[in-house]
Amino acid sequence: MALSKNALPQPTDYYEGRGLTLKGPKNAVWKITRCEFHGGTNTMSIHTLSGGFHCWNCPASGGDVVDYEMLIDGVSFEEAARRLSAWTGGGDAPKRHKPKRLSARDALLLIANEATLIAIEGSRLGRGITLTASDLELVRKASGRINYALGAI
Numbered sequence: 001m002a003l004s005k006n007a008l009p010q011p012t013d014y015y016e017g018r019g020l021t022l023k024g025p026k027n028a029v030w031k032i033t034r035c036e037f038h039g040g041t042n043t044m045s046i047h048t049l050s051g052g053f054h055c056w057n058c059p060a061s062g063g064d065v066v067d068y069e070m071l072i073d074g075v076s077f078e079e080a081a082r083r084l085s086a087w088t089g090g091g092d093a094p095k096r097h098k099p100k101r102l103s104a105r106d107a108l109l110l111i112a113n114e115a116t117l118i119a120i121e122g123s124r125l126g127r128g129i130t131l132t133a134s135d136l137e138l139v140r141k142a143s144g145r146i147n148y149a150l151g152a153i
């Protein structure tokens with residue numbers, strides 16, 4: 001009949017249940033993990049409140065855990081909702097709208113997280129520490145995410 005949003009698993013539980021490790025500051029709303037779609041390490045951002053996800057190296061993105069379940073397993077909206085124990089009955093699936101753009105608040109949080117990462121790496125440089133290739137890659141991606149956030153509000 002319909003998706004019962006309240007019955008959906010908490011995004012953190014859902015993604016960790018899939019074997020993903022969500023990385024980032026404890027209170028960060030956006031976490032980083034590997035992308036199951038193309039196999040990239042630390043390329044997937046997960047919004048821990050909405051369940052939204054966005055890979056920075058492939059087209060995988062969506063607004064919640066239902067979108068993720070549909071995309072990762074190639075199942076219908078109704079099947080995804082059933083798998084997540086969030087389908088309340090029979091009938092036709094409601095029409096899905098496109099995932100929302102970032103709210104200004106979420107964009108600011110994302111920018112704050114990424115700016116912190118860049119500041120930490122800048123501070124290390126200032127202390128004469130040579131950044132590794134993976135450090136530089138993190139900075140490059142953080143910069144990309146800031147630009148994404150600016151374009152998504």
Ligand SMILES: [Zn+2]
Nearest residue numbers: 035038055058
């Ligand atoms: Zn990806």
